[in-house]
Amino acid sequence: MNDGFGAITIGSVEKYITDEAFNQGWMPDISTVESTGKRVAVVGAGPAGLGCADVLVRNGVKAVVFDRYSEVGGLLTFGIPPFKLEKRIVLKRREVMEELGVEFILNTEVGHDIQMSDLLHDFDAVFLGMGTYTYMKGGFPGETLTGVHEALPYLIANNHKVESWESDDWPYIDLADQNVVVLGGGDTAMDCVRTAVRQGANRVTCVYRRDEENMPGSRREVWHAKEESVRFLWNRQPIEILGDSKVREVRVVETQLGAPDARGRQQPQPVPGSEQLIPCDSVIIAFGFRPSPPDWFADYSIEVDSFLRVKAQHDSAYSFQTSNPKVFSGGDMVRGADLVVTAVFEGREAANGIIDYLEV
Ligand SMILES: Cc1cc2nc3c(=O)[nH]c(=O)nc-3n(C[C@H](O)[C@H](O)[C@H](O)COP(=O)(O)OP(=O)(O)OC[C@H]3O[C@@H](n4cnc5c(N)ncnc54)[C@H](O)[C@@H]3O)c2cc1C
Numbered sequence: 001m002n003d004g005f006g007a008i009t010i011g012s013v014e015k016y017i018t019d020e021a022f023n024q025g026w027m028p029d030i031s032t033v034e035s036t037g038k039r040v041a042v043v044g045a046g047p048a049g050l051g052c053a054d055v056l057v058r059n060g061v062k063a064v065v066f067d068r069y070s071e072v073g074g075l076l077t078f079g080i081p082p083f084k085l086e087k088r089i090v091l092k093r094r095e096v097m098e099e100l101g102v103e104f105i106l107n108t109e110v111g112h113d114i115q116m117s118d119l120l121h122d123f124d125a126v127f128l129g130m131g132t133y134t135y136m137k138g139g140f141p142g143e144t145l146t147g148v149h150e151a152l153p154y155l156i157a158n159n160h161k162v163e164s165w166e167s168d169d170w171p172y173i174d175l176a177d178q179n180v181v182v183l184g185g186g187d188t189a190m191d192c193v194r195t196a197v198r199q200g201a202n203r204v205t206c207v208y209r210r211d212e213e214n215m216p217g218s219r220r221e222v223w224h225a226k227e228e229s230v231r232f233l234w235n236r237q238p239i240e241i242l243g244d245s246k247v248r249e250v251r252v253v254e255t256q257l258g259a260p261d262a263r264g265r266q267q268p269q270p271v272p273g274s275e276q277l278i279p280c281d282s283v284i285i286a287f288g289f290r291p292s293p294p295d296w297f298a299d300y301s302i303e304v305d306s307f308l309r310v311k312a313q314h315d316s317a318y319s320f321q322t323s324n325p326k327v328f329s330g331g332d333m334v335r336g337a338d339l340v341v342t343a344v345f346e347g348r349e350a351a352n353g354i355i356d357y358l359e360v
Pocket residue numbers: 043044045046047048049066067068069073074075076079080081108109110111129130131132152155187188191330331332333337338339340341343
């Protein structure tokens with residue numbers, strides 16, 4: 001096939017089979033699974049939490065999933081734009097999981113509306129899949145000017161508008177007819193540039209401090225963005241956002257890739273005298289996310305590492321058990337911001353760890 005037609009699109013084949021099965025009314029059959037009588041609280045209805053709840057319920061363990069948002073899916077629902085992932089797919093998963101017996105308690109923030117102590121008292125174990133939500137900053141002047149936006153609130157507000165979800169918490173940011181500069185080179189940045197194009201922006205420019213080869217975003221997304229007329233400025237590092245009451249331009253400096261850091265990534269080095277100004281009406285900062293462990297972790301002996309990631313290992317005595325034996329964790333809050341597949345994997349492996357721990 002590869003010689004004449006390109007690689008086989010296995011993902012599309014799998015998607016077709018799954019869609020067709022759902023269209024024909026197929027549902028997982030767990031009628032032979034006996035209840036163990038055990039109950040697990042899952043905090044976070046993102047890919048990690050859903051992956052965990054799915055394995056638990058298929059093994060006779062009741063899963064009750066808490067999320068502060070009004071719908072399941074985490075970043076699948078609220079962060080990733082609808083043109084990349086249709087929201088009906090996530091909602092279908094909710095329907096399937098409810099059918100299996102998973103209970104969702106939404107609009108409920110653990111640590112605020114309900115306390116961790118209640119979960120530890122009422123359940124046999126707790127899984128934490130709360131993601132990473134601290135926005136990374138550039139640390140240069142001008143980041144707080146009017147017209148400079150964080151990527152995630154921009155995307156969440158746009159999702160609400162496109163899906164007609166009511167909420168006063170996410171005011172819509174309209175970039176129609178504007179010259180937009182997006183800073184960053186990951187999947188979030190690609191979602192921002194492509195969202196701005198769909199909003200009718202006049203010109204969308206992506207500024208990234210390494211070269212195309214070293215971009216963290218998926219190749220396919222970059223290709224789509226280029227196809228949709230996004231302009232890429234590689235090897236440019238932003239050093240200042242300028243404006244009076246409102247953003248007017250971004251000052252960047254050209255970079256060369258230097259020696260690799262501890263993780264093997266070549267570090268961008270500014271080229272002296274290569275500064276330039278990019279005029280714009282709006283700037284979106286998409287530098288990624290850091291873990292955001294809540295203060296109450298310390299009250300329950302849940303340890304984090306120097307990057308604030310929850311300490312939980314695949315090869316611990318019980319898979320993905322934290323320093324509190326009754327608490328397990330997985331997904332972005334353990335790995336740092338990563339991928340949907342790794343979050344699902346860790347949620348599922350944590351469920352296996354919980355099942356071993358509960359001896360069911
Ligand atoms: C814009 C964007 C685009 C992305 N694109 C891709 C992509 O194309 N491909 C890919 O593989 N990955 C992509 N990712 C990354 C992927 O979405 C994440 O790695 C994945 O969603 C992590 O899953 P999670 O379950 O760990 O966390 P999340 O998806 O963040 O879910 C965490 C959930 O926990 C809830 N929560 C947090 N605290 C509490 C609390 N105290 N009480 C109750 N609930 C709580 C949150 O409301 C949320 O629903 C993207 C990320 C972003 C931001």
